[in-house]
Amino acid sequence: MVTADIDNILNRHSGAGRDHLIPILQEVQEAEGYISPRAVAKIAEFLNLPASKIYGVATFYNQFRFHPKGRFHFMVCRGTACHVKGSQKVLDELTKQLKLEPGQTSRDRLFSLEVVACMGACGLAPVVSVNGEFYAKVTPRKLMEIIQECRQKEVVDV
Numbered sequence: 001m002v003t004a005d006i007d008n009i010l011n012r013h014s015g016a017g018r019d020h021l022i023p024i025l026q027e028v029q030e031a032e033g034y035i036s037p038r039a040v041a042k043i044a045e046f047l048n049l050p051a052s053k054i055y056g057v058a059t060f061y062n063q064f065r066f067h068p069k070g071r072f073h074f075m076v077c078r079g080t081a082c083h084v085k086g087s088q089k090v091l092d093e094l095t096k097q098l099k100l101e102p103g104q105t106s107r108d109r110l111f112s113l114e115v116v117a118c119m120g121a122c123g124l125a126p127v128v129s130v131n132g133e134f135y136a137k138v139t140p141r142k143l144m145e146i147i148q149e150c151r152q153k154e155v156v157d158v
Contacts, residue, residue, distance in 0.1 A: 005031050010046045034065045070105045070112035072150040075129040079118035087126035093140040
């Protein structure tokens, strides 16, 4: 995102106080895909708040991220039903195969990994979502197929 985009967002909140922090963060993330250090600095200056305050608020809420998502964004549900049905094994296999920990994005920005508390698809447990597409009753073996499918899409689209 160019600085002009952040400036446009901030201009829409002209005269705003600290009570506009969350809406501003939401708009910046929507535009940028994540909250960059540059965005934090500009928001802090605009609202006359220390950057630590911006980070403090943004890290409190799960909706905000500080790294760009990968082309294939994996979300693993760790809700009760998914946990009981083996989502930890799925998560372990995913971190091993992608060489990522939750919250990370691969250097090539091909993959990113996120753990969520619940996706609301308990009857399909364990559930993994890739770019919003749900995969039901995922096993480590099925996960390998999903990853391979993503890699094949990358080769075809290049």
